Amino acid sequence: MATAHARRAETAPILIEDAASALRPVPLVIDLDGTLLRTDLLLEGIIALLRRNPLMLLVMLLWLPRGRAFFKRRIAEGAVLDVATLPANAALLAHIETQKAAGQEIVLATAADELMALRALRRFPVFDRVVASDGVRNLKGETKAAQLRALYPQGFDYAGDAAADLPVWAAARRVIVVGASGPVLRAARRLDKPVDEFPAASRPRALLKALRLHQWAKNALVFVPLVLGGRAGDAQAWGSAGLAFLALGLVASASYLLNDLLDLSHDRAHWSKRERPLASGRLPIATGLAAIVLGLAGGLAVAAWAGAAVLTGVIAYLALTLTYSAWLKRVPMLDALTLGSLFSLRIAVGVAAVAVAWSPWLLTFSMFLFTSLSFAKRHTELRGAARRGQPGTIAGRGYEPADEPVVLAFGIASGLASVVIFILYLANEAFRHAALAAPLALWSFPLILVLFMGRVWLLAGRDALHDDPVAFAVRDRPSLVLAGVAGLAFAVAAFGLPPGLLPQGFGL
Structure with a gap:
């Protein structure tokens, strides 16, 4: 229920024509975009058209x-649009x-097109009347107020949510502010009318969650060639790797947001992904679009x-990510x-x-290791779909519940293959790097990998x-403990143990 902030009672009396109208309450008028719905139907429609055919962007430019x-x-x-799954303000x-x-x-009075409004009306039969844009008149701001x-x-x-609603609130008897920003809320209060507030969730917090900063941990892989290539003591190399880390992080966060935008309808049909900031409406689509532009521009600038x-590698990463979001994730x-x-x-x-020698072993190892983790993700989704009795293809993916045993087999096989490849890397390449102080420490990695992969797949089988x-x-x-042990082993391999820590005559 709303938190009422009545500024003062009305000072001007309401004119009435007869006693019957005096007893009848005035209408409650509700905006649609950003108010009843936690999204913008115009942007939703644009995204839906572009997802179906990216060339529609050229046609849209001719419509404007x-x-x-x-x-x-x-x-x-x-x-x-699947209006039934669009996030509403409960x-x-x-x-x-x-x-x-x-x-x-x-x-229902909305600047959205009448066709969109009528679709929403089928979901919300509580409305007695709809007033909307009609293809000729854009019902927004002063036009809506008049x-x-x-x-x-x-x-x-x-009830509205944006600065465009201020003229309508000025004409209204009571102001109902729904999920508005601070400046809009303060402007609404200055109208000196009764104000009811329906606060929104924190948008900065929703943006941080949508950026998935925890996924930046993946980008720590850019430091692996620095250590294994024998440049762990080079401050300039660390600076270069740090810039690559930042560039990949910015581009990756923007890519996650773009993927979420393209996947809105599928995420809203998913049992857990529907709580993502964009899918749930806690993060406005316009804010997400702005973050995508800034993230890509910033990431490419840092890469340059x-x-x-580095710029070439980041562009290749971005191209493959976009291809995955648009097509490959459904194969x-x-x-x-x-x-x-x-x-x-x-x-x-x-x-x-850091300009070190390429290692085909290392690149192949990482591909198989993380392919295994990707299969674990799909395996979890398939188990969840089967548990909830969802038939047919998983929304937004090409898998069916019957594929679960195959995904399980390929996932475990890929994980074990990564361990074997790492052992071959140790046997054929790692010890040729004279710059490594104690390469024998790297032999702890196969055991760490087996323990980690075993835990992942054990918990996947338990639906945990x-x-x-x-x-x-x-x-x-x-x-995290295994990661700490791996980091320690990595440090020992690069820098060796402090002098005097091991008995004389014993060394790695």
Whole structure:
């Protein structure tokens, strides 16, 4: 229920025509985008059209000169949206239903196109009337205020969320502010009218979650070639690798946001992904788009600063990520292999950053290791779908519940293959690097890998693994302990043990 902040009672009396109208409450008018729905139908429609055919962007550019109302109508005609899964403001909807039961007329007044509004009406039959843009007139701001004054001269209550709603609130009897920003809320309060507030979740917090900063842990792979290539004592090499790490992190976070935008409809149909910031509406689509642009621009700029080779590697990473988001993630088996390849690309960027020799063994090892983790993610999704009795293909993916045994077999096989490849790397290449102080310490890695992969797949079989194994690993205490031991072994391999720590005559 709303938290009421009544500034003061009205000072001007409401004119009434007769005693019957005096007893009738004024209409409750509700905005749609960002108010009843925690999303923007125009942006949803644009994304739906671009997901179906990216070349529609050129057609949209031809629609824009004909006006915003025309543009909205064409988007509404072409976009296919599952209105039933769009995120709604449950608290506001409960308030609306209460007012409806009390006899108040409920009106939907939106700048969205009428076709979109009528689709929403089928989901929310509580409305008595719809007023919307019609392909000629864009019902927003002053235009909406004038229309509502003409329809309801006796007054109305209005629920909105944005600065464009300020003229409508100025014309309304009561102001209902839903999920607005601080400046908009303060401007609404200055209207000196009764104000009800429905606060929104923290957008900065939602943005941080959507950026998935914990996934930056994957980018630590750029430092692996630095250590194994014998440049662990080179401060300049660490600086170059650090720039590569930052560039990949910015580009990866922007890519996650873009993937979430393209996957909105599938995420909303998923049991856990529907709580993602963009899918749940806690992060506005416009904010997500701005973060994508800034992330890509910043990441590519940092990569260019790190050098042409790093920039080439980051662009290759971005291209493969976009291809995965647009197509490859829907191709069974190839999707997991692509994710594994993205990890190998991180190591390749690290090689380019610090200018050491390429290691085919190391690149192949990383691809198989992370392909196994990708299969673990798919295995978890398939187990979850089977547990919930979902038939058919998994939403947004090419897998069916019957594929679970095959995914399990390929996942475990890929994990064991990565261990074998790492052993071959130790036997054929690692000890040729004279710059490594104590290469024998690297022999602890096969055991660490077996323990880690065993834990991942054991928990996957128990349905105790999160959808994302990396997110699981950074929160799982045994996995963190194994990571600490691996880091210690890595440090010993690069720098050796302090003098005097081992008995004389004994060395690694």
